[in-house]
Amino acid sequence: METRIERLCVANGLRMTGPRRVIARVLSEVNGHPDVDELHRLAHRLDPRISLATVYRTVRLFEQHGILERRSLGSRRARYEMSGEHDHFHLVDQDSGQVIEFDEPETELLMRKVAARHGFELVSLKIELFGRRLGTAARAPEPAGEAAGP
Amino acid sequence: METRIERLCVANGLRMTGPRRVIARVLSEVNGHPDVDELHRLAHRLDPRISLATVYRTVRLFEQHGILERRSLGSRRARYEMSGEHDHFHLVDQDSGQVIEFDEPETELLMRKVAARHGFELVSLKIELFGRRLGTAARAPEPAGEAAGP
DNA sequence: CTACTTGCAAACGTTTTGCATAGGC
DNA sequence: GCCTATGCAAAACGTTTGCAAGTAG
Numbered sequence: 555m556e557t558r559i560e561r562l563c564v565a566n567g568l569r570m571t572g573p574r575r576v577i578a579r580v581l582s583e584v585n586g587h588p589d590v591d592e593l594h595r596l597a598h599r600l601d602p603r604i605s606l607a608t609v610y611r612t613v614r615l616f617e618q619h620g621i622l623e624r625r626s627l628g629s630r631r632a633r634y635e636m637s638g639e640h641d642h643f644h645l646v647d648q649d650s651g652q653v654i655e656f657d658e659p660e661t662e663l664l665m666r667k668v669a670a671r672h673g674f675e676l677v678s679l680k681i682e683l684f685g686r687r688l689g690t691a692a693r694a695p696e697p698a699g700e701a702a703g704p
Numbered sequence: 705m706e707t708r709i710e711r712l713c714v715a716n717g718l719r720m721t722g723p724r725r726v727i728a729r730v731l732s733e734v735n736g737h738p739d740v741d742e743l744h745r746l747a748h749r750l751d752p753r754i755s756l757a758t759v760y761r762t763v764r765l766f767e768q769h770g771i772l773e774r775r776s777l778g779s780r781r782a783r784y785e786m787s788g789e790h791d792h793f794h795l796v797d798q799d800s801g802q803v804i805e806f807d808e809p810e811t812e813l814l815m816r817k818v819a820a821r822h823g824f825e826l827v828s829l830k831i832e833l834f835g836r837r838l839g840t841a842a843r844a845p846e847p848a849g850e851a852a853g854p
Numbered sequence: 855c856t857a858c859t860t861g862c863a864a865a866c867g868t869t870t871t872g873c874a875t876a877g878g879c
Numbered sequence: 880g881c882c883t884a885t886g887c888a889a890a891a892c893g894t895t896t897g898c899a900a901g902t903a904g
Contacts, residue, residue, distance in 0.1 A: 572860095614894095614895095632893085643818075669795060670838070679831070681831050683829045687823060688824060719884075721878065740869085758884080
C-alpha cells in the first residue's frame, strides 16, 4: 500500500526510488520523533543495502519539500516528524526524555501578533517546554544519554 | 572591577582561575548571543594563552551552574547568554540572522499552565520565532552562512 | 539514453577528552 | 601540598560530500 509520504513525494515531483519508498514507509510507521540513526536502523531492517548517507540525504530532501520537519528537542541529533497542517509544540520530560506533543492554536496566534508587534511576519516557530512530572521528587536529571535539557 | 559573573562563580563555589576571570569579563561585555568561537576570539585577545578547549569547558561549567544558558537559535553552533530572572524569547530575522529578544510574561505564565495541564512542572522553555521583516519582498533566505531557519 | 540516486569511504565542523603540566586555595 | 584547571593534540560525534556504479523515467 502506498503511504501518504509517497503520495507527497510524487506530488512534489520526486523520483520514487527503492530506498525512498522504504524510508517513507518507516517514517509512516514509526511514532515519536526519530533521529536519523533510528530511521536508518529501521530502514536497514527492511532493506540491508540502505546506507546511512542515503537516509541523511532523504530526510534533507523531504525537509526541503516540506514533507518532514526537523526538531532538536534538546538532543544533539536532529529529530524528524511529519509536517502537519499547523504548528504544534513539544513538552520534554527532563527525567525520561519522553516528548509530548500538544496543540495550542491560541498561542500560535499570539506569537503571530507578537512578531507583528516587532515588525515581523511570522514564518515558523519553535516552542519547546522542558519540565518534570508533578509529584516527582527532584533527582539526577539524566541517568542515561537519552533525556534532554535546555 | 569584579563582574556579576565572577560573583556568581564565587557564590557557586567555583575556583576563580585566570582564564575563567577573562571569560567572565568577555561574557559580561559582549552583547548578543556569542558562540564559543567568538568567545574564544575575544578571550584570546585579552590573554593569548587561553585555549578553545578551556572556553568549551568553561561555558559548560557555567551552564551547569545556571550562570549561562545555551541556545541554538537555528544556527549550527551553540550560542550562549547570561541567565536572567525570567525566560525571554527570541525572534530570528531569517534574512539577516539578527536576533531580537523580548519578554512576554503572560506567555510564560500560559506555558506554565499548559505544562500543568499535562501534569508537568515547567522547568524551562524555549520559544524561538522565525520571521521576515514586514514589507520585505521574499528573497534568497541566506546569502551567507549566518542567517538561520527552523 | 540520460540524469539523478546510491553506497562507500573519506572529509567536514563542532565539541569532547587523555595526558602531562600549571596554578588556585 | 593537594587537587583541580589548563593547553595541546587527538579523538569523538553527527553530518556532508566526491566519486564510481546503479537505476528511474
